[in-house]
Amino acid sequence: MPPSNQIQKNSSMPTQNNNYDSKEIKDMYCDEVSFFKYVVPLIYRHVTLDFCDMQPQNFINFAKEWGKKPTSVFLHGTYGSGKTQFAFAMIREMFRSCPIKLWPRYFTSTELDKRLLKALKSEEGDEYEIKNIASQDILFIDDIGRETKSDRLRNQYFEIFNYRYSHKLPTILTSNFDLEDLDEVIDGSIASRIQEWNILRFKDRDLRIAQ
Ligand SMILES: Nc1ncnc2c1ncn2[C@@H]1O[C@H](COP(=O)(O)OP(=O)(O)OP(=O)(O)O)[C@@H](O)[C@H]1O
Numbered sequence: 001m002p003p004s005n006q007i008q009k010n011s012s013m014p015t016q017n018n019n020y021d022s023k024e025i026k027d028m029y030c031d032e033v034s035f036f037k038y039v040v041p042l043i044y045r046h047v048t049l050d051f052c053d054m055q056p057q058n059f060i061n062f063a064k065e066w067g068k069k070p071t072s073v074f075l076h077g078t079y080g081s082g083k084t085q086f087a088f089a090m091i092r093e094m095f096r097s098c099p100i101k102l103w104p105r106y107f108t109s110t111e112l113d114k115r116l117l118k119a120l121k122s123e124e125g126d127e128y129e130i131k132n133i134a135s136q137d138i139l140f141i142d143d144i145g146r147e148t149k150s151d152r153l154r155n156q157y158f159e160i161f162n163y164r165y166s167h168k169l170p171t172i173l174t175s176n177f178d179l180e181d182l183d184e185v186i187d188g189s190i191a192s193r194i195q196e197w198n199i200l201r202f203k204d205r206d207l208r209i210a211q
């Protein structure tokens, strides 16, 4: 397990991507104001790095660099340690400083699980939905490990992560679990690839209690 506050480096560059959502929809929400207004849950709408001052300086520095050149990142730690807030602050930084226009897509893991199950049960099957999710410019899955454990979801996650890995598309994952503990929801080969990502381990403290 990496020590607290450790950031593992990864420098692969994001690629601009032709995803499956229509260009009109993308353009409508493809800016900081609309993303935070229409996509981000209310309690995180205001966040910037200035609201993350309880986090260590190396996290803040990392987020500033990440904003210019997003890469895949795994944020893990205990409940209330500030992972989701920090991830949204990173995304705001990206809107402000990335020279490439990238569209982030946000899902809680339980929402994504429901969506993938629904797609699989549909007449058309899940191929289109998997490709759609897999090909987003930036995919943020919040709280991975909280969803149902099933071979169905592991296979669907494998397709998504494998596609993103091979197309060098940045993914943000937050979790209360370490990578080793996620083996029931993600395939071992994917967990092994996540080890190459930047990994931020949040300090064990509940900032909700501190409020
Ligand atoms: N750096 C910070 N300074 C002060 N308060 C913070 C900071 N980061 C987060 N918080 C507050 O702490 C609470 C928990 O933050 P957040 O939801 O990001 O935690 P989390 O790690 O995602 O928790 P969980 O694992 O339960 O999803 C939020 O109400 C948030 O506003």
Ligand SMILES: [Mg+2]
Pocket: 083, 084, 085, 142, 143, 174
């Ligand atoms: Mg969270």
